[in-house]
Amino acid sequence: MAREGDGSLSEVWARVGSLHRINDLAHTLHFYERWALDYDQDVANLQYRAPRLAVDCLSQAFPGPPHSALILDVACGTGLVAVELQARGFLQLHGVDGSPAMLEQAQARGLYQHLSLCTLGQEPLPSPEGTYDAVLMVGALSDGQVPCSAIPELLRVTKPGGLVCLTTRANPSNLRYKAALEATLDRLEQAGEWERLVAWTVDRWELATSKLEEVPGTSDTDGYIPGIVYLYRKQEVTQVEGVRPSAQPLTGL
Numbered sequence: 001m002a003r004e005g006d007g008s009l010s011e012v013w014a015r016v017g018s019l020h021r022i023n024d025l026a027h028t029l030h031f032y033e034r035w036a037l038d039y040d041q042d043v044a045n046l047q048y049r050a051p052r053l054a055v056d057c058l059s060q061a062f063p064g065p066p067h068s069a070l071i072l073d074v075a076c077g078t079g080l081v082a083v084e085l086q087a088r089g090f091l092q093l094h095g096v097d098g099s100p101a102m103l104e105q106a107q108a109r110g111l112y113q114h115l116s117l118c119t120l121g122q123e124p125l126p127s128p129e130g131t132y133d134a135v136l137m138v139g140a141l142s143d144g145q146v147p148c149s150a151i152p153e154l155l156r157v158t159k160p161g162g163l164v165c166l167t168t169r170a171n172p173s174n175l176r177y178k179a180a181l182e183a184t185l186d187r188l189e190q191a192g193e194w195e196r197l198v199a200w201t202v203d204r205w206e207l208a209t210s211k212l213e214e215v216p217g218t219s220d221t222d223g224y225i226p227g228i229v230y231l232y233r234k235q236e237v238t239q240v241e242g243v244r245p246s247a248q249p250l251t252g253l
């Protein structure tokens with residue numbers, strides 16, 4: 001397989017910058033196919049901290065013992081989120097991703113009990129309703145990756161009262177997607193499907209790939225782009241006497 005390269009920081013910036021400009025899912029997944037072997041090294045060079053920040057957020061709010069929780073890592077990539085989850089005692093991990101080459105890298109880590117190929121936005125998650133204690137999706141909510149219309153699918157597979165943790169970038173070129181995402185998250189909250197526990201903006205999310213992507217701030221944040229971690233709790237099932245809980249599919253958002 002042709003590889004995307006393994007060169008200097010400026011090459012990493014160019015590569016990740018070009019990924020951020022793709023807004024078509026087929027091209028994005030093709031890019032990840034070619035990037036899989038170099039992904040971990042490149043994002044380390046980029047000081048990509050989203051997996052750690054998301055798992056910190058989840059583990060602080062998680063109500064029970066982590067070892068008995070079943071967790072789904074959506075768009076798991078090479079498994080960086082699983083590394084963080086395992087470090088905090090979450091051991092029962094399933095993953096899905098739309099790129100076979102990224103899944104191969106995740107498989108090689110040996111941290112997931114189950115991995116599946118699944119393209120969000122085109123097919124449902126391969127799990128029954130209410131399967132997981134927590135669902136995470138880190139680094140995949142942007143144009144050309146996972147569409148906002150896939151969010152209800154994450155809720156579907158989460159247990160009532162379970163947690164959903166999401167991240168997105170807040171750099172200039174992702175602001176339109178972020179606004180659409182937040183509108184979707186808010187509509188689900190207004191519909192009583194879940195409640196927001198956390199919306200945590202982080203200034204030093206990862207290095208900017210160009211001056212244009214930087215958000216002017218203090219010298220401390222110069223050179224970085226901001227990002228955000230969202231944490232939601234799915235509505236508990238409330239059964240009113242004599243009325244069966246509704247099993248409406250979460251569509252039309």
Ligand SMILES: C[S@@+](CC[C@H](N)C(=O)[O-])C[C@H]1O[C@@H](n2cnc3c(N)ncnc32)[C@H](O)[C@@H]1O
Pocket residue numbers: 025028029032050051074075076077078079080081096097098099102118119120121137138139140144145146147
């Ligand atoms: C930036 S990587 C993030 C991987 C991992 N979560 C992390 O934080 O390191 C984005 C991942 O999302 C996957 N992806 C993007 N769009 C997808 C979609 N619509 N369905 C499934 N996977 C998708 C890519 O294949 C890639 O592995």
